[in-house]
Amino acid sequence: MKIAVLAGGIGGARFLRGVRAACPGDDITAVVNTGDDVTLHGLRICPDLDSVMYTLAGVHDGERGWGRKGETWRIKEELTVYGAEPTWFQLGDLDIATHLVRTRMLDAGFSLSDVTAALCERWQPGVSLVPMSDDRCETHVIVHLEGARRAIHFQEWWVKHRAGLPAEAFVQVGLDEAAPAPAALAAISAADVVLVAPSNPVVSIGTILGVAGIRDAVVTAAAPVVGVSPIVAGAPVRGMADACLPVIGVDVSAEGVGRHYGARSAGGLLDGWLIHDTDSATVPGVDVRAIPLMMTDDDDAAAMVRVALEIADALA
Amino acid sequence: MKIAVLAGGIGGARFLRGVRAACPGDDITAVVNTGDDVTLHGLRICPDLDSVMYTLAGVHDGERGWGRKGETWRIKEELTVYGAEPTWFQLGDLDIATHLVRTRMLDAGFSLSDVTAALCERWQPGVSLVPMSDDRCETHVIVHLEGARRAIHFQEWWVKHRAGLPAEAFVQVGLDEAAPAPAALAAISAADVVLVAPSNPVVSIGTILGVAGIRDAVVTAAAPVVGVSPIVAGAPVRGMADACLPVIGVDVSAEGVGRHYGARSAGGLLDGWLIHDTDSATVPGVDVRAIPLMMTDDDDAAAMVRVALEIADALA
Numbered sequence: 001m002k003i004a005v006l007a008g009g010i011g012g013a014r015f016l017r018g019v020r021a022a023c024p025g026d027d028i029t030a031v032v033n034t035g036d037d038v039t040l041h042g043l044r045i046c047p048d049l050d051s052v053m054y055t056l057a058g059v060h061d062g063e064r065g066w067g068r069k070g071e072t073w074r075i076k077e078e079l080t081v082y083g084a085e086p087t088w089f090q091l092g093d094l095d096i097a098t099h100l101v102r103t104r105m106l107d108a109g110f111s112l113s114d115v116t117a118a119l120c121e122r123w124q125p126g127v128s129l130v131p132m133s134d135d136r137c138e139t140h141v142i143v144h145l146e147g148a149r150r151a152i153h154f155q156e157w158w159v160k161h162r163a164g165l166p167a168e169a170f171v172q173v174g175l176d177e178a179a180p181a182p183a184a185l186a187a188i189s190a191a192d193v194v195l196v197a198p199s200n201p202v203v204s205i206g207t208i209l210g211v212a213g214i215r216d217a218v219v220t221a222a223a224p225v226v227g228v229s230p231i232v233a234g235a236p237v238r239g240m241a242d243a244c245l246p247v248i249g250v251d252v253s254a255e256g257v258g259r260h261y262g263a264r265s266a267g268g269l270l271d272g273w274l275i276h277d278t279d280s281a282t283v284p285g286v287d288v289r290a291i292p293l294m295m296t297d298d299d300d301a302a303a304m305v306r307v308a309l310e311i312a313d314a315l316a
Numbered sequence: 317m318k319i320a321v322l323a324g325g326i327g328g329a330r331f332l333r334g335v336r337a338a339c340p341g342d343d344i345t346a347v348v349n350t351g352d353d354v355t356l357h358g359l360r361i362c363p364d365l366d367s368v369m370y371t372l373a374g375v376h377d378g379e380r381g382w383g384r385k386g387e388t389w390r391i392k393e394e395l396t397v398y399g400a401e402p403t404w405f406q407l408g409d410l411d412i413a414t415h416l417v418r419t420r421m422l423d424a425g426f427s428l429s430d431v432t433a434a435l436c437e438r439w440q441p442g443v444s445l446v447p448m449s450d451d452r453c454e455t456h457v458i459v460h461l462e463g464a465r466r467a468i469h470f471q472e473w474w475v476k477h478r479a480g481l482p483a484e485a486f487v488q489v490g491l492d493e494a495a496p497a498p499a500a501l502a503a504i505s506a507a508d509v510v511l512v513a514p515s516n517p518v519v520s521i522g523t524i525l526g527v528a529g530i531r532d533a534v535v536t537a538a539a540p541v542v543g544v545s546p547i548v549a550g551a552p553v554r555g556m557a558d559a560c561l562p563v564i565g566v567d568v569s570a571e572g573v574g575r576h577y578g579a580r581s582a583g584g585l586l587d588g589w590l591i592h593d594t595d596s597a598t599v600p601g602v603d604v605r606a607i608p609l610m611m612t613d614d615d616d617a618a619a620m621v622r623v624a625l626e627i628a629d630a631l632a
Contacts, residue, residue: 042358042420074388078413082438084420093409097394104358104400122398 001026004191005127006218008033008204009048010065011230011238011295012197013055018301019195020056020126022309029128029187031214033199034112035139035172035207038155040089041079043099044106047155048204049116049131050098056125065238068094088160113181130183132208137174139203141167154203163243170247172207180213188217193312195305196227196269198237198293201257202244209269218269224315226272226308227261229254232293233278255281258288272311274304287311317342320507321443322534324349324520325364326381327546327554327611328513329371334617335511336372336442338625345444345503347530349515350428351455351488351523354471356405357395359415360422363471364520365432365447366414372441381554384410404476429497446499448524453490455519457483470519479559486563488523496529504533509628511621512543512585514553514609517573518560525585534585540631542588542624543577545570548609549594571597574604588627590620603627 005012005019007030016030033048047066054060054068061069071092080087091099098119105115111134120129139154143165151171157163188194199205209215218225231254236242242252250260254275262268263285270286276293289311295301321328321335323346332346349364363382370376370384377385387408396403407415414435421431427450436445455470459481467487473479504510515521525531534541547570552558558568566576570591578584579601586602592609605627611617 041416042423043416072388072390074390074409075413075416078410079416082413082417082435084417093388093390094394096412097391097398100357100359100391100395101398101400107358119398 001192002187002190003028003193003195004187004223005030005195005197006199006205006208007031007048007052007197008199009036009051010055012048012199012204013052013060014295014301015195015197015228015305016052016056016127017298018295018303018305021298021302022305027128028126029130029183029191031130031132031184031187031208033204033208034131034133035137035175035203036154036158037136037138038153040086040091041084042103043091043096044103045099046102046112046131049129050095052129053116053120053123053125056127057123059123067092071095086156086160089155090159111181113183128183128187130187131181132184132214133178133211134181135174135178137172137178137207137211139207140171140173141165142169142171143167158240163240167243167247170203170244172210175207175210178211180211180217185213185217188214188221191221191223192316193223193309194218194221194225195308196225196261198228198230200230200236200239200241200244201250201260202241202248206248215269219264219267224271224312225264225269226274226312227258227270228274228304228308229257229276229279229281229293231257232276237293253281254279255283258283258286271315272308274308274311287315317508318503318506319344319509319511320503320539321346321511321513322515322521322524323347323364323368323513324515325352325367326371328364328515328520329368329376330611330617331511331513331544331621332368332372332443333614334611334619334621337614337618338621343444344442345446345499345507347446347448347500347503347524349520349524350447350449351453351491351519352470352474353452353454354469356402356407357400358419359407359412360419361415362418362428362447365445366411368445369432369436369439369441372443373439375439383408387411402472402476405471406475427497429499444499444503446503447497448500448530449494449527450497451490451494453488453494453523453527455523456487456489457481458485458487459483474556479556483559483563486519486560488526491523491526494527496527496533501529501533504530504537507537507539508632509539509625510534510537510541511624512541512577514544514546516552516555516557516560517546517566517576518557518564522564531585535580535583540587540628541580541585542590542628543574543586544590544620544624545573545592545595545597545609547573548592553609569597570595571599574599574602587631588624590624590627603631
């Protein structure tokens with residue numbers, strides 16, 4: 001079976017571990033958000049691709065939620081003493097090696113798809129990781145800061161301000177010109193099922209869908225599309241989607257996000273929508289199922305995925 | 317007093333500690349070789365500038381002879397597992413922070429002189445460190461390797477092959493087009509005394525002198541020029557000058573190097589030449605003095621410098 005998954009960072013990563021556990025031997029492709037990417041200290045950093053890669057490889061720091069297990073911060077401390085800005089981004093030593101390899105390959109002319117494949121030769125994630133686009137496309141956040149209306153990089157808003165600065169809008173710089181990564185479109189078109197991971201609907205899934213052709217590919221895919229709500233009991237399971245959804249006028253609820261994605265029969269994304277068993281939601285044209293959505297381990301995540309696949313199977 | 321010193325890496329660094337100790341309050345400028353510079357893993361690395369900077373700041377690893385005290389190698393190990401070549405260059409974690417700051421500033425358009433000054437704001441070496449040139453100029457070594465005549469980067473020859481591969485010639489790529497750093501020429505012209513550190517006469521001092529205008533500035537300087545032999549008892553005190561001198565037809569001896577540099581009265585570099593007290597040398601037109609040349613600590617090095625300054629004073 002061919003499975004395509006739209007995914008952001010941590011939530012997407014844990015969900016993908018569930019997909020891999022539920023579907024051994026199947027051909028799984030993750031189309032990963034790159035709108036969070038940023039160049040800092042001359043290093044090209046792809047937080048979502050790395051979160052997914054490290055988590056699937058089992059070398060992620062599960063407690064911190066991002067980055068490598070056993071990470072150290074020697075270089076970051078040095079950069080801070082040198083006065084090299086910014087100092088608010090946590091750059092781990094092990095992580096920097098990944099960024100050095102990536103930056104050097106990109107500078108040498110390789111595409112981000114090629115670079116990601118090369119990095120994955122080491123990590124063997126068991127899932128094909130594909131950036132949504134090989135083109136640079138970075139989310140900025142319109143905020144009011146120091147008396148002025150400014151666009152700051154998503155990472156500055158997310159990490160430095162902990163998403164605590166009211167966002168007026170999200171602007172994906174470069175998104176209009178970004179072409180989908182060839183393998184991303186191909187995976188969605190060829191899939192037997194398309195899954196939408198419980199990632200941030202605005203700055204992860206929303207950004208992926210904003211790349212020319214990707215939304216259309218999902219909407220018109222031959223395969224059924226089943227999504228998983230990142231919102232449980234009116235709050236994000238992880239991350240800060242509650243700071244993002246109101247900005248685009250979407251209710252912070254499983255129903256709100258389901259309706260925002262919409263039914264494929266009405267030009268939306270979804271055929272099926274998984275919500276947490278204590279939630280309820282009505283999304284016209286979409287098969288909504290309430291099941292336990294907590295991904296405390298791979299078994300939990302795999303159980304979720306099996307239900308999603310059952311829905312897909314019934315719809316196919 | 318204004319003192320200009322031509323210097324390579326470790327030998328130059330220890331000598332400069334002596335100059336600083338012997339001349340408190342004086343205006344000391346080190347014109348440092350950059351022919352050993354190299355870009356690896358996308359990082360711009362300036363081994364001699366860093367050796368001098370770290371050593372003057374007292375954060376160098378005295379036992380290893382190069383790099384930072386308390387260094388770790390986490391990133392290098394990661395790069396090796398990633399299969400990122402080359403793996404033979406020792407890139408320390410603390411050191412990488414320096415390279416990241418330098419690379420980013422160079423990419424942003426700052427000159428190497430500016431970058432070096434910025435790095436030195438942290439380290440306060442007490443000596444103005446000036447690269448011989450802001451232009452890229454890298455020494456390559458002509459060798460026979462795997463059945464072919466090849467030019468390999470100096471660092472590959474020096475570090476990977478431990479200078480053990482017979483060198484046919486040294487070629488300073490970019491040297492013909494390299495302009496001297498403005499502060500380098502200015503320091504030599506304005507100096508009350510010019511000192512030539514006991515650095516490698518071929519790939520350190522020789523490279524500095526190869527930059528257009530620097531040899532002339534030394535030869536025609538108003539100030540006396542006193543050099544210190546890097547060769548004691550027919551062998552280099554440190555480094556591998558014995559693998560370099562024969563390549564350019566110079567005898568590995570204090571006299572050989574002294575005669576290679578030559579007397580200023582005959583279009584050469586030197587007015588005075590310090591050799592070790594167990595050596596003897598005759599260099600026509602040059603005041604040769606035999607004194608203890610071992611730089612086991614700053615006091616030893618300062619004593620050497622005081623003799624050099626006495627010679628200069630007598631000649632001035």
